[in-house]
Amino acid sequence: MTHQPPEFTEALAAVLRDLRVQGPVQPDVREEDDYPGVMLFAPDGSGHGVYAEPDGRPAVLLAEVAGQVQGWAVEALWAAGVSAVWPQCPEHPDTHPLRATVEKGAAVWVCPRSGAVACRVGELGLGG
Incomplete structure (x- = not known):
């Protein structure tokens, strides 16, 4: 990625790392001239x-x-x-995904039911 602000590029890299750790489907990431961010394309060709x-x-x-x-x-x-369901909630597997939020100045994945922090965004699979 060459046209993106470094802060965005770093954030996207952290989230894509989490997706690689715990996601069976991976995106084809592309920059588009008419879009300020990036497009993620699924294997079926759909983009987001x-x-x-x-x-x-x-x-x-x-x-x-x-x-x-x-x-x-x-x-x-x-x-x-x-x-x-992505990312999987360690407390409730296959029922709901974790939710990204900010707590104590850090981006974290939390269980939407209990409010428990699973890990920081970018650190899935690293043990917390």
């Missing part, structure tokens, strides 16, 4: 735009990008005929 304008709050940017990538992942997983 991802972009968040850096505003000096890196954790907010990271959580926003995570939410957008999560939207792509859920749709791509459903289209692929597999469980449309």
Whole structure:
């Protein structure tokens, strides 16, 4: 990616790392001349735009990008005929995905039921 602000590029890289760790469907990431962010394309050819304008709050940017990538992942997983839950909640597997939010100045994945923090965004599979 060459046209994106470094803060956006770093946030996207962290979220895509989480997707590689815990996602059976991976996107084809492309820059489009007429879109300010990137497009994520699923194996079925469907695309989803991802972009968040850096505003000096890196954790907010990271959580926003995570939410957008999560939207792509859920749709791509459903289209692929597999469980449309990403990222998996360790407390409630295959029932609901974790939700990206900001807590104590960090972007984290939390269980939407219990509010428990699973890990920081970008650290899925690293043990917390």
